[in-house]
Amino acid sequence: MGRSPCRFALFCLFIECSQLYQAGWINDIRATVIGALILGKGFLAVDLVRYAAGIGAAYGLDRFASILGGESKKR
Template sequence: MTDLKAKLVYLGAVLAAIVLGLLTRNFAEHLPRFVSLHFGDALWAVMIYCGFRLLWTRQAWPVAVILSLLFCFGIECSQLYQAEWINAWRATVLGGLILGKGFLWLDLVRYTAGIGAASLLDWCGVRIIKPRQ
């Protein structure tokens, strides 16, 4: 796959993760409880993974896994910091979506599951596409 095609695929995946993640928040009452509780955070992590793949398409997928986990865990741990200025930003819609509101250990599991699923799909996709080239 060419670099441009790869970037387009990862951009599409980022946009799909954003849309699906927002849908899990906006239509939570219409979804199974497990999906509404866990998929939003997992999809946020998928978006981060695909974002790293978009930025560095020539890097191997394990690099994106490590960077994504570090980024997601860093954001989650930053929620332990409760200064007035950052809490004011977290109170906005965009700030809440990016930084979250409060630290939860379970979010680390959700992020790991999302990144694991995305990297598995990525790995399988690369295996399927490479023989055709």
């Protein structure tokens, strides 16, 4: 379990804050399907809450699975 949820949170924060940058060239990329999926279209503060909830849920499930996996090996 070498993955830190803080790294994922920083990555999400970077992506969300990058949506505040609205230069013409990056908006042209955002106008494509793949660009919109990767970069998003606009900044929404509520997305930061959603990211935090998703990261927390994934981290909790990973911890739970590692505990269950550790218990099954002891039997």
